[in-house]
Amino acid sequence: MIDATVKKLCLYHLWLAFGAFALACVFGEFQVLERSGLVGVIQSPAVYFASVSTHGVLMGFVLTTFFIMGFGYYTAVSSLQQPLWNPVLAWTSFGICAGGTVMAAIPLLLGKASVLYTFYPPVQANAFFYIGATLLVVGSWLWAVIMLVMLAQWKKAHPGQPVPLPMFATATNCVLWLWTSVGVALEAVFQLLPWALGLVDTIDVGLARTLFAWTLHPIVYFWLIPAYIALYCYVPKAAGGKLFSDELARLAFLLILLFGLPIGFHHLYMDPEQGHQWKFLHMVGTFAVAIPTLLTGFTVVASLELAGRKAGGKGLFGWIGTLPWRNPTVLAALLSLLMLLLGGFGGIVNASYAMNAMVHNTAWVPGHFHLIFGGTVVTLYLALGYRLWPRLCGKALYCNDLALTQIWGWFLGLVVMTTPWHVLGLLGQPRRISAVNYNSVLTLAWDPYELVMIFGGLILLASACLFVYILYKTQTAGAPQPEQPPDEGMLLEAAPTVPGWLNGFTAWNLVILLLMLVSYGYPIAQFFLIKTFDPTAWGY
Amino acid sequence: MHINALEKRWLYVALGMITLFVGAMFFTAYSRNIHPPGHVETIDSASLHLSEEFAEDKLGVQPQPLPDGSLQVKLVAARYGFYPREIIVPAGRKIVFRLATLDVLHGVHIPMTNMSTMVVPGFVAEVTTTFPKPGEYPVLCNEYCGLGHDHMWSKMTVVAPDSWKAPTTTGVQP
Amino acid sequence: MSARDPSENDQAPAGTWVLLCLVALGMTLAWLFLYFGVFLPRGGIT
Numbered sequence: 001m002i003d004a005t006v007k008k009l010c011l012y013h014l015w016l017a018f019g020a021f022a023l024a025c026v027f028g029e030f031q032v033l034e035r036s037g038l039v040g041v042i043q044s045p046a047v048y049f050a051s052v053s054t055h056g057v058l059m060g061f062v063l064t065t066f067f068i069m070g071f072g073y074y075t076a077v078s079s080l081q082q083p084l085w086n087p088v089l090a091w092t093s094f095g096i097c098a099g100g101t102v103m104a105a106i107p108l109l110l111g112k113a114s115v116l117y118t119f120y121p122p123v124q125a126n127a128f129f130y131i132g133a134t135l136l137v138v139g140s141w142l143w144a145v146i147m148l149v150m151l152a153q154w155k156k157a158h159p160g161q162p163v164p165l166p167m168f169a170t171a172t173n174c175v176l177w178l179w180t181s182v183g184v185a186l187e188a189v190f191q192l193l194p195w196a197l198g199l200v201d202t203i204d205v206g207l208a209r210t211l212f213a214w215t216l217h218p219i220v221y222f223w224l225i226p227a228y229i230a231l232y233c234y235v236p237k238a239a240g241g242k243l244f245s246d247e248l249a250r251l252a253f254l255l256i257l258l259f260g261l262p263i264g265f266h267h268l269y270m271d272p273e274q275g276h277q278w279k280f281l282h283m284v285g286t287f288a289v290a291i292p293t294l295l296t297g298f299t300v301v302a303s304l305e306l307a308g309r310k311a312g313g314k315g316l317f318g319w320i321g322t323l324p325w326r327n328p329t330v331l332a333a334l335l336s337l338l339m340l341l342l343g344g345f346g347g348i349v350n351a352s353y354a355m356n357a358m359v360h361n362t363a364w365v366p367g368h369f370h371l372i373f374g375g376t377v378v379t380l381y382l383a384l385g386y387r388l389w390p391r392l393c394g395k396a397l398y399c400n401d402l403a404l405t406q407i408w409g410w411f412l413g414l415v416v417m418t419t420p421w422h423v424l425g426l427l428g429q430p431r432r433i434s435a436v437n438y439n440s441v442l443t444l445a446w447d448p449y450e451l452v453m454i455f456g457g458l459i460l461l462a463s464a465c466l467f468v469y470i471l472y473k474t475q476t477a478g479a480p481q482p483e484q485p486p487d488e489g490m491l492l493e494a495a496p497t498v499p500g501w502l503n504g505f506t507a508w509n510l511v512i513l514l515l516m517l518v519s520y521g522y523p524i525a526q527f528f529l530i531k532t533f534d535p536t537a538w539g540y
Numbered sequence: 541m542h543i544n545a546l547e548k549r550w551l552y553v554a555l556g557m558i559t560l561f562v563g564a565m566f567f568t569a570y571s572r573n574i575h576p577p578g579h580v581e582t583i584d585s586a587s588l589h590l591s592e593e594f595a596e597d598k599l600g601v602q603p604q605p606l607p608d609g610s611l612q613v614k615l616v617a618a619r620y621g622f623y624p625r626e627i628i629v630p631a632g633r634k635i636v637f638r639l640a641t642l643d644v645l646h647g648v649h650i651p652m653t654n655m656s657t658m659v660v661p662g663f664v665a666e667v668t669t670t671f672p673k674p675g676e677y678p679v680l681c682n683e684y685c686g687l688g689h690d691h692m693w694s695k696m697t698v699v700a701p702d703s704w705k706a707p708t709t710t711g712v713q714p
Numbered sequence: 715m716s717a718r719d720p721s722e723n724d725q726a727p728a729g730t731w732v733l734l735c736l737v738a739l740g741m742t743l744a745w746l747f748l749y750f751g752v753f754l755p756r757g758g759i760t
Binding site for chain 1: 541542544546550555558561562568569574575576577578579580582583584585586643644645647649651652654655656657658660661662663664665666680681682683684685686687688689690691695
């Protein structure tokens with residue numbers, strides 16, 4: 001069912017995503033060099049903060065949204081074996097998202113939106129930045145609608161049957177995204193846009209931060225779920241085995257949806273505008289959302305173990321060696337799981353209520369999210385790119401060895417870059433500084449780590465360029481392979497029956513509504529009940 | 541719903557580990573009062589200089605301790621420093637920091653200590669901590685607040701309790 | 715897969731179980747060390 005229109009749609013989305021990714025890596029290396037202070041001629045806070053803002057938007061919003069949408073179209077059509085519903089709407093969605101991206105990119109690159117990818121007021125960017133970012137979010141809602149309509153069409157045509165797992169997960173991600181993006185949408189529509197356009201003079205910063213926190217945590221699950229789709233749907237077969245438990249996979253996705261949403265205050269632990277009780281409540285929820293990831297670890301590793309044993313692995317751990325390490329999907333999964341372990345632990349530390357004081361806004365935080373996002377998530381996005389490209393272009397993957405080199409390089413670069421980054425955080429280095437200017441002996445301890453990070457960044461940049469090169473060569477010079485075998489990852493054998501509560505979302509939306517009311521009801525309402533003094537706009 | 545026996549055991553192990561962490565935090569919250577800052581109090585950032593509490597001559601280490609013996613330190617966060625730029629406090633004593641920002645969002649952190657809070661326009665940030673070790677500590681801004689953010693820092697000196705003398709007035713600026 | 719599926723016992727992922735128990739042990743020790751050994755000794759916080 002993956003016809004020429006769908007292929008074109010996917011390729012447009014994925015090229016935009018991966019192009020943004022490669023560009024952002026260039027900015028990233030500039031940043032790590034500039035921040036070390038070792039190259040005097042490039043020192044410039046204005047250029048640095050414009051770069052960080054652009055890098056953050058490209059990696060956190062552009063790479064992710066476009067990849068997820070493109071992969072979503074592919075998944076819907078392949079796993080449901082249905083034509084794409086409303087291609088015109090899909091192209092409209094792409095147009096709005098791409099237009100919004102360009103609209104935001106211009107002020108970003110001109111240094112007129114150096115407010116970082118979190119854009120906390122009252123520092124104010126050029127209005128087009130906020131308009132562009134809003135359009136990107138709104139366009140993605142159209143994609144989510146298409147996904148959910150296709151799901152509904154399939155369920156009508158297959159009453160009572162288990163929804164194919166890749167689509168169940170994709171639909172979970174759409175429901176999650178719609179709930180998640182409400183926070184930042186409210187902030188944009190009711191606060192940032194009127195304020196940036198000069199319709200109102202002041203802005204309630206406490207409310208803005210609270211609404212952004214609503215989005216800020218679950219958005220990482222929006223990014224993570226496609227990586228989990230790869231782990232559950234593609235990896236077991238690629239390793240020569242099968243998924244250990246279809247039902248537990250569904251349960252994990254559902255638990256991420258339920259517990260991933262009402263927990264944003266772990267981003268606000270150090271903030272004065274929310275009370276202890278709410279922070280404690282969100283902490284408990286944050287620890288609960290660790291459970292589906294811990295379950296995912298078991299289900300996926302067990303699938304790998306059984307595959308490795310089938311290939312002859314003996315004893316408790318022999319199966320690790322007999323796995324097909326030369327398969328890019330499997331290699332990516334193994335490295336990604338290792339980074340999930342380390343990055344996940346860092347996340348548990350961040351979530352630990354008062355202990356957050358030890359790491360909040362220090363260099364530990366970007367170290368953490370580069371490891372868990374750049375590591376666990378992006379590695380699997382790249383692996384999915386390698387899987388999809390042959391099918392989208394009708395060509396064989398350009399060179400398996402290069403793909404393996406690229407994946408190893410990405411892993412090595414991340415280890416070399418994020419390990420010192422975490423240490424810098426524990427040594428107290430703040431985040432979001434463009435250079436070290438404190439006349440304090442403490443900072444002398446920081447220099448060696450910054451130097452090492454430069455090399456990590458270089459390896460990452462080389463790996464990113466190699467990735468784009470491989471995709472480009474596959475598309476232009478790969479061996480023609482117009483007939484592709486059916487995509488096993490999309491056509492898994494489901495359990496013969498799946499309980500209704502693991503097959504749909506209607507009732508769960510009510511549960512989510514309740515959880516959100518409890519977690520955010522009063523914390524948001526308070527800004528309308530107490531008297532707040534709202535600041536005006538500030539430049540930078 | 542079917543779950544493999546070993547996976548079920550793993551689920552219990554995972555739940556146990558999570559419960560242990562949450563339990564430890566619950567325990568220290570209620571037995572040792574370990575919490576992140578969470579005191580919700582509003583203030584008009586645009587008129588701090590006219591306020592009772594944060595006028596320039598009222599800032600810094602307060603001469604009068606609070607009824608429970610803790611010291612109060614009042615600071616204003618503004619581009620680009622925490623004012624007053626130098627403070628001297630005793631080790632081992634509970635210190636209540638109250639901060640307000642004059643302009644934009646800031647974050648304050650004293651490395652190697654648990655003094656950490658965001659300072660949000662429109663709100664007073666209050667955080668209480670103790671500094672066990674004497675020494676010279678930088679007081680750093682850790683939230684992007686403009687192009688001078690790199691330079692936003694102040695100094696805190698922690699002295700042994702016997703060598704510390706309460707200031708005679710507030711508003712001491714170095 | 716029914717609970718009485720005969721292939722289940724040959725399919726027990728013992729290596730995964732041991733590996734993940736080690737992971738849980740490591741995380742537990744690391745967290746306890748950070749919380750009680752590094753964070754709290756730096757001074758209380760409220």
